[in-house]
Amino acid sequence: MSRILTGIQSSGKPHLGNLLGAIRPALELASQQNEPAFFFIADLHALTTVHNPVQLQENTYAVAAAWLAMGLDTERHVFFRQSDVPEVCELSWYLGCVTPYPMLANAHAFKEKAGNLAEVSAGLFTYPVLMAADILLYDTDIVPVGKDQKQHLEIARDIAGAFNRRYGEIFKLPTGFFQEEVMLLPGIDGRKMSKSYGNTLDVLGDEVELERRVRRIVTDSTPVEAPKDPGRCIVFQLYAAVASPEEVEEMRRRYVEGGYGYGQAKAELFRVLRERFAPQRAAYQQWMRDKAALEAILQKGAERARAEAAKVLGRVREAIGFQARVPSFRW
Numbered sequence: 001m002s003r004i005l006t007g008i009q010s011s012g013k014p015h016l017g018n019l020l021g022a023i024r025p026a027l028e029l030a031s032q033q034n035e036p037a038f039f040f041i042a043d044l045h046a047l048t049t050v051h052n053p054v055q056l057q058e059n060t061y062a063v064a065a066a067w068l069a070m071g072l073d074t075e076r077h078v079f080f081r082q083s084d085v086p087e088v089c090e091l092s093w094y095l096g097c098v099t100p101y102p103m104l105a106n107a108h109a110f111k112e113k114a115g116n117l118a119e120v121s122a123g124l125f126t127y128p129v130l131m132a133a134d135i136l137l138y139d140t141d142i143v144p145v146g147k148d149q150k151q152h153l154e155i156a157r158d159i160a161g162a163f164n165r166r167y168g169e170i171f172k173l174p175t176g177f178f179q180e181e182v183m184l185l186p187g188i189d190g191r192k193m194s195k196s197y198g199n200t201l202d203v204l205g206d207e208v209e210l211e212r213r214v215r216r217i218v219t220d221s222t223p224v225e226a227p228k229d230p231g232r233c234i235v236f237q238l239y240a241a242v243a244s245p246e247e248v249e250e251m252r253r254r255y256v257e258g259g260y261g262y263g264q265a266k267a268e269l270f271r272v273l274r275e276r277f278a279p280q281r282a283a284y285q286q287w288m289r290d291k292a293a294l295e296a297i298l299q300k301g302a303e304r305a306r307a308e309a310a311k312v313l314g315r316v317r318e319a320i321g322f323q324a325r326v327p328s329f330r331w
Contacts, residue, residue, distance in 0.1 A: 002141040004030050004037040004177075007082065007134060010059040011046045014066040015200035016273075017185040017193035019280075020241060023070050026144050029177060030077060037077045038138050038305065039067060041298075044082045044089070045131070048124045064294050065287035066204060069280040078308075080301035082134065087309040092126070092133040094316055098162045099129055108151055132156035136171045137309045144177045146184075167319040171312075185241055186234050188217045201238070203277040204284040214270045224261035235265045243272045 006026045008018065030037035041063045043056060050056045060081060072079060082088060104110060107128050113119050123130075128151075135143055135156045145153055153176045160171040184192060187199025194200070201213055217235050222228050230236040230252050240248045251268065254260035287294055318324035 002033055003035050003139060004033060004142045004144065005040075005135060005138055005140040005174075006037075006144045007040040007042040007045075008063055008067075009042045009046045010056060010063045011049050012059055012195035013062040013202060014204070015193060015195065016203050016238075016242075017187075017200065019066065019070060019203065019277075021146070021184060022144075023067060027071060029142075029144055038140070038308075039072060039077060039079045040085075040134070040305070041081045042134070045127065048121060048127060061288065061291055061294050064298060065284045068287055068294075068297070069204060069284035074297050074301060078301050078304045079297065080305040081298045084298065084302035085137075085305050085309055087306060087313045088130070088133045088137055091137050091309075091313055091316060092130045094320060095132055095136070095159050095163065096126060096129045098166060099132075099159050103155060103158065104128060107155065128152050128155040129159065132159045135174050136160055137312050138305070139172050139308070139312060140174045141172065142177050143174050150176060167316075170315050170319050186237055188213055188234070190218050190234055201273065203273050204281050207274055207281075210273060211270050214266050214273070217266060217269075219262040222262075225259055227258040228255040228260070228262075230255040233262075233265070235262060235269055239265065239269045239272065242269075242276055247272070 004026070006022075008014070008022060014023065026037075026039065030039075041060055043060050046056060046059065050059065064079075064081075067079065068074070104125055105114075109127055110120065110125055113124070131152050132155060135153075136159075143153055143156075153174065157173050160173055164170055187193035187197055188201065189197065189199045191197050191199060202210060217238070219233065219235060233255070236251060236255060239251055243251070251265065255265075314324045
């Protein structure tokens with residue numbers, strides 16, 4: 001049996017790219033395993049960019065509601081908030097004490113801002129160590145990650161290897177699961193769909209706002225009557241990610257034949273987004289109206305996560321010469 005673990009930052013509300021590129025594939029992979037998977041909301045990681053406490057809490061609930069709306073079974077799997085498991089911070093310190101500076105200085109997140117060190121917090125610099133603790137704390141076997149996170153997984157393996165060489169075989173070495181074709185959706189401006197770019201489509205939120213943003217998708221100036229290249233159109237790319245194969249082929253035909261405007265294509269895209277995610281939207285909005293229920297689910301998941309974390313942390317503390325505390329948890 002293999003244990004899967006994955007997490008999503010609570011740096012914003014989940015958008016279409018998150019749902020199709022991260023949440024859905026992770027749930028599909030977990031459904032193929034006999035072992036319960038571990039899914040967590042990475043609110044500690046989000047602190048590197050989100051400093052408004054009200055916004056951070058709202059983002060956390062939004063991520064939780066999105067996972068549940070997409071079909072996460074919290075009876076079978078372990079679903080929790082990262083900050084509810086203090087063991088991860090303790091383990092992060094131990095791992096940091098065997099992590100060489102050059103390894104962190106070579107991390108992508110740090111290198112992107114290394115030109116202006118005033119913008120680099122200690123949290124951003126040690127981000128890969130905390131991510132390693134997230135993974136190693138639960139005896140994880142498989143981590144579904146996108147290609148942009150491959151380096152962080154490699155760092156986690158390197159840190160685990162360094163710790164094991166010093167203190168014995170304490171940690172499993174996790175492996176990554178990379179989809180053959182990771183779904184990277186374009187945003188409404190043509191760049192990668194990302195909260196940091198403000199170019200996302202919120203398919204779980206207000207339909208009026210969703211329609212407004214669909215209408216804002218950038219297109220070229222090809223006239224209605226002229227043929228169009230679907231491969232170069234953002235509207236078509238988004239449509240192809242959510243529509244049925246038959247619908248996609250029909251829109252492709254209309255693009256190539258001409259006499260079909262971008263306004264018509266955007267209207268069709270909005271229709272499909274509204275209809276396909278109608279059940280998830282209703283579920284999401286119901287969860288967001290009942291924060292107490294969300295909190296109860298997260299707390300129950302945290303108890304289960306802490307019970308597993310305590311076992312690994314007990315091994316670690318004993319190996320480094322500390323008292324091996326293994327508290328008991330009931331769930």
